[in-house]
Amino acid sequence: MGKRRISKKEKERINAILERLDQKYSREYKCYLNHENPWQLLIATMLSAQCTDARVNMVTKDLFQKYKSVEDFANAEISELEQDIHSTGFYKNKARNIIACCRRILTEYGGEVPKSIEDLTSLAGVGRKTANVIRGNIYHEPSIVVDTHVKRISNKLGFTNESDPEKIEFELMEILPKDHWILYNIQIITHGRTICTARSPKCDMCFLSDLCRKKG
Ligand code: SF4
Structure with a gap:
């Protein structure tokens, strides 16, 4: 898989999106599946x-x-x-x-x-x-979980054009800083459940609207 070339402008757009995700949804690690071990x-x-x-x-x-x-x-x-x-x-x-x-x-x-x-x-x-x-x-190893929300919203944001989860994972690993690999999934799940829902994304009230490619 060849390394993607990302322009300075695109890097700034990605960082701006990540900053807003941090502000809106915090950098707190949480797991939506209950477990004790x-x-x-x-x-x-x-x-x-x-x-x-x-x-x-x-x-x-x-x-x-x-x-x-x-x-x-x-x-x-x-x-x-x-x-x-x-x-x-x-x-x-x-x-x-x-x-x-x-x-x-x-x-x-x-x-x-x-x-x-x-x-x-x-x-x-x-x-x-x-x-x-x-x-x-569990092990706090930087890793990107590509679930249905990450797949859908990463396409909308213009972070990938792929539909295969494994390809999306590798593309995201190239453009996201490692300290956001785990967080990105957590934040995007919340975003996908509240604002950028599968059925009707609320672009008019989305805090990423000016930065989003709104694709797909
Ligand atoms: S602007 Fe629309 S498509 Fe883009 S992330 Fe927000 S709700 Fe989703």
Whole structure:
């Protein structure tokens, strides 16, 4: 992947957008998926595919009472786990992946959620998005999570023209300073839920309106 050339003017525009995001949404790190430890966040993130964070939080409230460890998930009865996570959708795949993933964490990683992107993405059902959630939130390694909001709004802002999440991730890594990699996702989720919504972006009341390309 070739390095993108960015003009001085474009760099200024990007920095101005980031400054306003910091002012509006703060630089506070927060995670929208409730969890108390790394493996809970891993499972919650796996459940969040094609599902809202609110729904996942409802499901994990009971789920983590019932399954209290990686071992519990590794030894789960698949049909029972399918029922337990049914309302998050794609429950058959998710249940199969969660069990396989937890078994491998036990056999390969001594029960600890691994840290490197290579090890994380080698786990069943863990793609770059899930791996980056873990790296950013648990290990505080600079990482960019490309979810539906980041994908949509990065296109609108003119930060990328890509639709493939992995390509978007690499493009954003080239133009965003590392201290914004984790924050960008957190801030853009809030922006996407409140102002730049998928159905009807409120451009007339958006604090980024004069800087935004409003594409897509
Ligand atoms: S100006 Fe419109 S398209 Fe651009 S970020 Fe704001 S709401 Fe989204």
